[in-house]
Amino acid sequence: MSVVTKGDVPVWxxxxxxxxxxxxxxxxxxxxxxxxxxxxxxxKTLWIFVEDAPRQxxxxxxxxSPPAWSYMSKLWIPLWDTLNIATLGTAISIVLAVPVAFxxxxxxxPSVLFVRPVALFIIVSSRSINxxxxxxxxxxxxxxxxxAGVVAIGLRSIGFVAKLLYEAIEEIDASQVEAVTATGAxxxxxxxxxxxxxxxxxxxGISVFRWDINIRxxxxxxxxxxxxxxxxxxxxxxxxxxxxxSMILLAILATVIVSEWVSAKxxxxxx
Amino acid sequence: MIANPWxxxxxxxxAAVYLALALGTMDVNWGRVAEGFPRGRDFVASFFPxxxxxxxxxxxxxxxxSLWMTVISTVAGIVLSVPVGLGAARNLSIKPVYYAxxxxxxxxxxxxxxxLAIFCVKLFGFGPFAGFLALSIATIGFYxxxxxxxxxxxxPVQAEAIKATGxxxxxxxxxxVQPQVMPRMIGLGLYRFDINFRESAVVGIVGGGGIGxxxxxxxxxxxxxxxxxxxxxxxxIVMAVEYTSGYxxxxxx
Amino acid sequence: MLRIxxxxxxxxxxxxxxxxxxxxxxxxxxxxxxxxxxxxxxxLIRCVNRLVEPSSGKIFLDxxxxxxxxxGGLRRARRRMGxxxxxxxxxxxxxxxxxxxSGRLGYVGFWRSWWRRFPQxxxxxxxxxxxxxxxxxxxDKRADELSGGQRQRVGICRAxxxxxxxxxxxxxxxxxxxxxxxxxxxxxxxxxxxxxxAAIINIHDVQLAQMFARRVVGLQLGEIVYDGPxxxxxxxxxxxxxGEEDWEATIGKVDAExxxxxxxx
Numbered sequence: 099m100s101v102v103t104k105g106d107v108p109v110w111x112x113x114x115x116x117x118x119x120x121x122x123x124x125x126x127x128x129x130x131x132x133x134x135x136x137x138x139x140x141x142k143t144l145w146i147f148v149e150d151a152p153r154q155x156x157x158x159x160x161x162x163s164p165p166a167w168s169y170m171s172k173l174w175i176p177l178w179d180t181l182n183i184a185t186l187g188t189a190i191s192i193v194l195a196v197p198v199a200f201x202x203x204x205x206x207x208p209s210v211l212f213v214r215p216v217a218l219f220i221i222v223s224s225r226s227i228n229x230x231x232x233x234x235x236x237x238x239x240x241x242x243x244x245x246a247g248v249v250a251i252g253l254r255s256i257g258f259v260a261k262l263l264y265e266a267i268e269e270i271d272a273s274q275v276e277a278v279t280a281t282g283a284x285x286x287x288x289x290x291x292x293x294x295x296x297x298x299x300x301x302x303g304i305s306v307f308r309w310d311i312n313i314r315x316x317x318x319x320x321x322x323x324x325x326x327x328x329x330x331x332x333x334x335x336x337x338x339x340x341x342x343x344s345m346i347l348l349a350i351l352a353t354v355i356v357s358e359w360v361s362a363k364x365x366x367x368x369x
Numbered sequence: 370m371i372a373n374p375w376x377x378x379x380x381x382x383x384a385a386v387y388l389a390l391a392l393g394t395m396d397v398n399w400g401r402v403a404e405g406f407p408r409g410r411d412f413v414a415s416f417f418p419x420x421x422x423x424x425x426x427x428x429x430x431x432x433x434x435s436l437w438m439t440v441i442s443t444v445a446g447i448v449l450s451v452p453v454g455l456g457a458a459r460n461l462s463i464k465p466v467y468y469a470x471x472x473x474x475x476x477x478x479x480x481x482x483x484x485l486a487i488f489c490v491k492l493f494g495f496g497p498f499a500g501f502l503a504l505s506i507a508t509i510g511f512y513x514x515x516x517x518x519x520x521x522x523x524x525p526v527q528a529e530a531i532k533a534t535g536x537x538x539x540x541x542x543x544x545x546v547q548p549q550v551m552p553r554m555i556g557l558g559l560y561r562f563d564i565n566f567r568e569s570a571v572v573g574i575v576g577g578g579g580i581g582x583x584x585x586x587x588x589x590x591x592x593x594x595x596x597x598x599x600x601x602x603x604x605x606i607v608m609a610v611e612y613t614s615g616y617x618x619x620x621x622x
Numbered sequence: 623m624l625r626i627x628x629x630x631x632x633x634x635x636x637x638x639x640x641x642x643x644x645x646x647x648x649x650x651x652x653x654x655x656x657x658x659x660x661x662x663x664x665x666l667i668r669c670v671n672r673l674v675e676p677s678s679g680k681i682f683l684d685x686x687x688x689x690x691x692x693x694g695g696l697r698r699a700r701r702r703m704g705x706x707x708x709x710x711x712x713x714x715x716x717x718x719x720x721x722x723x724s725g726r727l728g729y730v731g732f733w734r735s736w737w738r739r740f741p742q743x744x745x746x747x748x749x750x751x752x753x754x755x756x757x758x759x760x761x762d763k764r765a766d767e768l769s770g771g772q773r774q775r776v777g778i779c780r781a782x783x784x785x786x787x788x789x790x791x792x793x794x795x796x797x798x799x800x801x802x803x804x805x806x807x808x809x810x811x812x813x814x815x816x817x818x819x820a821a822i823i824n825i826h827d828v829q830l831a832q833m834f835a836r837r838v839v840g841l842q843l844g845e846i847v848y849d850g851p852x853x854x855x856x857x858x859x860x861x862x863x864x865g866e867e868d869w870e871a872t873i874g875k876v877d878a879e880x881x882x883x884x885x886x887x
Contacts, residue, residue, distance in 0.1 A: 110719055140498070143493075144496070154491070155492055182395060225607070228570060234574075238412060314479070321574070350479070350484075351476075351479050530711035532673060532700075534726075534727050534780070535700035535701040536735075540732055543736055544720075548713050548714075
């Protein structure tokens with residue numbers, strides 16, 4: 099932003115000239131990077147397939163309709179498994195995330211130098227690796243099935259829950275903690291009376307939010323053998339049973355919408 | 370937190386019943402799990418030391434492909450989500466457009482990236498193009514919804530004031546809406562970049578290109594030390610992206 | 623100049639905010655609109671520039687029927703009506719200058735406004751107006767850095783740069799302290815005098831209305847119950863507008879302040 103006086107006349111520009119050049123440069127660089135990336139991707143693309151895609155899409159759509167409604171009767175148990183993967187996985191992650199979060203928060207960590215970096219590393223590794231990759235590894239260790247899915251969701255969610263929770267802990271009102279400390283309370287008492295009540299609502303909100311995300315993620319874990327409705331999806335795609343595929347997609351759509359509605363209701367009730 | 374004791378105890382009871390049911394129906398092969406502990410130890414042990422060198426060429430290629438995919442799908446997704454997001458904001462659009470845009474957002478947001486990737490691979494063939502499309506669609510759903518919500522939450526008086534000057538619709542967007550939503554949307558764009566990078570590591574599992582394919586190959590060949598190297602590279606890049614985006618966000622504010 | 627004929631506004635909830643208002647404001651007249659909350663003051667002025675769509679009735683500005691205009695016509699008509707808001711309604715993340723210049727949006731094309739390349743004459747006018755209200759050194763500040771009174775001055779500049787013939791002013795002082803309120807009201811009235819502007823000022827502070835306006839219209843439940851000079855507001859009239867209350871103190875104090883004000887001037 100700048101005002102320049104040319105002669106007697108004040109001239110106004112939104113930005114000073116160097117600022118303006120910098121912004122132009124940033125746009126130029128950004129555009130160049132995007133174009134370059136596009137070129138690299140398109141070099142690796144067989145355009146003949148892409149040109150064929152509309153016909154393929156129409157073909158697939160016609161094979162997918164109408165959905166095999168009767169197949170729904172076989173989907174209830176996988177859906178129940180999916181729900182369990184999400185719920186139990188979230189429960190595990192909460193149990194494990196709480197100590198990690200208290201170790202990661204600056205104001206509650208036992209040691210900023212040693213414990214905090216470890217906690218932060220746990221958080222970032224858990225968050226960086228997708229639940230499908232966790233499931234891929236866990237299926238190798240634990241064998242295929244729901245249990246691997248539960249553990250995968252649990253491990254993936256630790257980072258998410260712990261990160262949001264430790265940020266909430268760092269934002270608490272210090273004066274309340276001081277007040278409890280001033281009564282001569284021990285460390286554990288300060289924790290239960292000074293800190294926990296303050297972060298409890300945030301904590302409940304985070305858990306429900308993550309549960310909602312986990313429902314969505316647990317629908318696909320079956321693709322790598324970790325249980326839930328993804329198993330049926332994988333099997334139906336492999337056997338080219340497209341009407342079953344569309345039925346499964348509808349079931350997933352409905353489940354996700356319901357879980358989103360439930361989590362919105364609960365979060366609304368908490369806040 | 371819940372005042373009514375009946376409701377409170379009822380909820381505990383319900384949770385207990387659910388837990389019993391869930392654990393009861395969960396088909397866990399405990400023998401396999403018990404076996405899993407030594408197996409897990411061997412598995413983890415075989416990750417060490419991470420081996421960056423022997424597969425370095427394919428790791429580098431996969432990571433770069435993931436990064437290109439991330440950049441282009443974030444840009445394309447955001448560009449496409451702006452009109453959809455505007456249409457899905459209740460205070461901006463008319464009823465039919467609103468419902469159409471909301472439907473687009475609901476569908477593109479519900480399905481996990483991997484399912485989108487499966488279909489894109491079926492339609493467009495193997496390779497990064499399918500991954501790029503899957504991530505773009507997911508980005509539209511994510512970004513469009515948040516943009517619409519942000520516009521719905523904006524201060525209506527500021528918007529009214531610009532309208533009262535006789536501004537046209539696009540001028541109104543530029544002067545009243547854009548300044549109000551821009552800072553948050555830049556932050557969310559960076560966040561989505563981060564998500565897209567992480568997701569680009571899995572679309573490869575179903576043939577959508579990127580580091581995921583390299584990772585799957587490493588697993589299939591039992592080259593766990595190479596897999597460990599790949600995972601470390603992913604973690605490192607996610608940390609770098611997070612750090613950079615935090616810096617940019619502070620600069621924008 | 624502004625003529626309102628039998629204006630009715632019924633909200634979708636069924637509430638009738640305005641029940642057939644007819645009103646005429648001649649050139650250069652500053653008119654205060656008083657009344658209790660929910661009387662329809664705010665709805666009335668928003669119907670004039672059609673931020674709120676009237677249900678029935680007609681509004682004419684210099685012979686143009688505003689109620690029948692299409693998008694383009696409405697845009698041209700809105701340029702001639704400057705609006706000043708209660709909560710200032712500045713776009714907080716834009717600079718003061720951008721806020722003032724946004725008053726010219728009705729006159730310039732999209733790309734000019736996009737690149738912030740307003741005609742030099744507009745920029746000079748903006749500087750003149752900012753100088754007039756004593757804020758020329760603030761042009762590059764962001765709007766959310768200003769105090770309440772300063773923001774309202776910027777709001778006034780934004781309305782005036784439209785070169786309007788009518789000012790619509792919605793509770794200009796409701797968020798300001800008493801001293802700043804008077805300064806702002808005085809500024810608005812002076813500017814109206816300088817430019818021969820008509821103005822409708824919504825205000826719920828009866829004293830301020832009496833002090834600055836030459837005509838007062840009292841609105842009660844969507845109907846005009848008083849229309850006359852400010853000194854005609856006696857206890858009986860105020861009861862009709864606001865309901866039963868001991869009005870003597872209000873009226874007495876106004877007279878005293880009016881004299882004080884007169885002496886100062």
